[in-house]
Amino acid sequence: MSILWQDAMLEAFRETTLRIAHFLPKLLVLLTFLALGVAAGWLVKVLLLRLLRAFRFDALCERFGLGSSLAKAGTKQSISHLVSRLSFWVVFLLFAFMGIEALDLTATANMMSVMIGFPPHMLAAVLLLVFGVLLANFIAEAALIATVNAQIQEARIIASFIRWGVLIFTAAMVLTQLGIAKEIVVAASSITFGGVMLALAIAIGLGGQSIAKDALEQRLRLRKVEQDEMSHI
């Protein structure tokens, strides 16, 4: 009895020791990857920040209205700072996933393959988002200036309408790219755009027919008078 107990104890101790002996190097690998991730992430962050500053990336983004958009959203840091910080986390997470994979845990078995498959979609979505925001700002700014110069009193409303139209369209594209609720997004955006257009058509066609006619007549007649008034150049 005591021999059996002794053997069982020894076996359990041996196995546990063996498992710990197997796990400890993996843990060490994880810690090494984390440390490497911090170092590599920091290096990439610093280099990218310097590169972006050298190319006056912030001024470029400011020119296209991205800086002001982020400021409106409550972000106080410059875009080059944000991009470099993002690069740190991307590099760090890459190393962290390598470390987790090295642990060889059942729960994280497919994590790396999933994570490797996801970034292209994520990158495309981020690019779409950035492009959409830039486009929305650019078109809205152009519309605002054009309508103010034409002395249309509703200039800001028109510009906002255009900005939000492009932003909503961008958001729908980003969500579709990420594969989030594809059908709902497509249906929602179709209903929204269709609904807005229908509402406008009904409003002008039924309710504001005479107002639209008067406004057009007034604008065209006014423009003729003003154009004949003086030559600026």
Add this chain to the structure above:
Amino acid sequence: MAMTKTVWPQVRQQVGDIEKIEVLVGIPTFNNAGTVGPVVKAVKEGIRKVCPHASILVVNADAGSMDGTPETIKHAMEPDTPTVFVQHLEGRLLSGPISLQALSESGVPGREDAFRAFFTIAEDLQAKACVVVDANLRSLTSDWMEALLHPVIEKGVDYVAPLFRRARYEGSLTNCIIYPLSRALYGKQMRYQSGGGYGFSGRLASLYLTKNVWEGVGAWYGIDSWLTTVAVAEGCEVSQGFLGTRIQDVKLTGIELSVVLAQAVGALFHLMEAYQDVWEGRMGSSPVPQFGLPYEPGPVGSAVNVERMVRGFQQGLRDLLPIWEIILAPETLAGILALGLLEAEEFRFPEALWVQTIYDFALAYHEKALHREHLLKSLTPLYLGQTASLVLETREGTPEDVERAIETLCKTFESMKPYLTQRWRFP
């Protein structure tokens, strides 16, 4: 040069054995059959008076007229006067709808291509002088040739800019921005009126061809915007020819004010970058020789809708403030914000504030603080405010009072130039 290759075979066939000429007369046309006949006759008569024995070549660059303009010119010309017809240059004029690029302030499509053809032919045939006249003029007389050609041939002048008698407040964009700013920058008192007619020396024609203004960003702006600036900045012998009143067949009314403003002011800002070393060192200004009749201010003219201009300024102040915040210096913006409190009748745009505004826009253009087209077009409400202020200040006075106000504005531009130069290199 690409242009030479495109134009020269067409020209060579038509000029026969001519190797050298003394005077080239350029006539850019686009559906001007109604006016081009008298224009050609007046030009012929004028040249006969100014230089009766000179060898002449008349070049018509047509942008695709559908009304038989080239045929009208053929009928108006004498058989012994060599004439060249150049059409559809580089295939650009007929490619698609007329773009802004091809539509200068004159409203004539293909104008830049036409001038380029004139200068190329003038260079190839070693012309001593080149005169270009618009075909839509009803007021062109033979005396114009005296004013445009005589200084080039007899006095050794490189460039003769047109100067017209215009109704009070006409050409307000030129008087409030282009003329004072150019004068302060390059130190020459040229009135910067454009279109109608120009005189060039052969040397200047060749110089224009070497400049990087025919393609790229420079080409976006109309040629009339930069002809004078390049001549002045390059240190050429410049002068002005007073041509009386300009009456043209079609007035420039189809193009929006903000587009005209963006083209004219944009050309000036664009060339500020190219000629930075030239204008930074020039202070004050000097008058330029004037030919033709003595200059006199124009008549009173029709009433101007000041209230609408003030409304345009106030709307700009309300809606474009976030954009102006990027462009203008804080003290300039504070001064402009204060103007929003004034009633229409009391509205005045202080001269110093206007000058500071223009200099801030030039600096913002240089620093690329905003998309450049947006930047230039956002100046429109401020310009309307300045014009309204000028009208309100002088409408009870005489045309001479307007001239005096413009002269004061020019002097303010000159005295405040250090504001621009200090910030240009070290923003």
